[in-house]
Amino acid sequence: MTNLTCFKAYDIRGKLGTELNEEIAYKIGRAYGQLYQPKTIVVGCDVRLTSEALKQATIKGLNDAGVNVLDLGMTGTEEVYFGAFHLDVQGGIEITASHNPMDYNGMKLVHENARPIGADSGLKDIQALAESGEFKEVSVKGKTEKYNLLPEFIDHLITYIDPAKIRPLKLVVNAGNGAAGHVIDAIGDKFKILNVPVEFIKIHHEADGTFPNGIPNPILVENRDSTRNAILEHQADMGIAWDGDFDRCFLFDEKGQFIEGYYIVGLLAQAFLLKQAGEKIVHDPRLVWNTFDIVEQYKGEAIQSKSGHSFIKEKMREHNAVYGGEMSAHHYFRDFAYCDSGMIPWLLAISVLSETQKPLSSLVEEMIAKFPCSGEINFKVADTQATIQKIFDHYADQNPAIDKTDGVSLDFGAWRVNVRASNTEPLLRLNIETRADRNPKPMQVYVDELTQLIQGS
Structure with a gap:
């Protein structure tokens, strides 16, 4: 054996x-x-x-x-x-x-x-x-x-928008030399047939398994410059970058600013609940306050799931949720058999941009101001579980609300932290969020404190 x-x-x-x-x-x-x-x-x-x-x-x-x-x-x-x-x-x-x-x-x-x-x-x-x-x-x-399968796939994707309502937009698209390019080309051809006034600025577009511009993983800060620079150079309305198999997409606003996947969850939850109040929205436990706020505001029901695509999909099926989102930029849709898609989110985003006539920055800036977050910070540690326990013990006397859905989440009222071991890599993942209305310390204070605690282990 x-x-x-x-x-x-x-x-x-x-x-x-x-x-x-x-x-x-x-x-x-x-x-x-x-x-x-x-x-x-x-x-x-x-x-x-x-x-x-x-x-x-x-x-x-x-x-x-x-x-x-x-x-x-x-x-x-x-x-x-x-x-x-x-x-x-x-x-x-x-x-x-x-x-x-x-x-x-x-x-x-x-x-x-x-x-x-x-x-x-x-x-x-x-x-x-x-x-x-x-x-x-x-x-x-x-x-x-x-x-x-491509023609049938493209036909399905177009059902998520009303082509007649899309306003003229210029989009930077960065396939990272992964698999997304051929789908963007096919969508572009379909847009021409349907007279959808969207212009694509294509960078790192050709599929190339040697990844001459680095592994396509836009969640890494060092991988974002090319998308941001192209947005500014071409005065684009939005930027989209994908990972290698394009089941995750990452959005940049018209100023070239990277938008944390956490806030995209809020944006897409809002889009669905505007059409269908009362629907269920599934989310992961890493960052949650903005999602709770949006779902409550638009009269939905938030349901927490362990991180990871199989867990989110199972929870969505169980509750027949219309949408599920992870801050890692995985977005799941009931009409897509509860699966994650890296193409549907940006199509929904250009639909929202067209309907609201607002730039993407203004659509998310209120969420970002209300619930600042650290973004996911990764640490290589010798023993992830021992490090998580050390963090748990360190804050025990502050009596935080504790949630162990995935790793450990500690809620102190004015700030909250989730720490968990990666399922796919030998890493410890840290996420911190604060409530701006409770005047917490600057985010960096919490980041520095946790960093010292983790690296000191």
């Missing part, structure tokens, strides 16, 4: 060669096929140099388990999700390592109707079978055919 360390809480991620290779990919495909016995599934891959080979190995495993495969080619994760609920198939697999370093790759797996496969919903079973290698021979092997 081989111990496979690439299986994580809600997907598969591993270092190439040791934790993930073509042999392991084959076993994962074979195990998926044997366990679930779908007739047909969709499979796609991102632009990483190893993704195509890992995809072919996964497909061979699926075929050897008797499963037919529709090979979608180079795709973002949400294209696989879309195929899994839109087509007559029983599941999907995307080969991607998203924003992980160059020497990593991974997979995201779903059931029929794009239901997630996570640690609590089948991933451990796939791991156990892949590790044991106890595969059964099938009488009829599966077949593979290529399938172009």
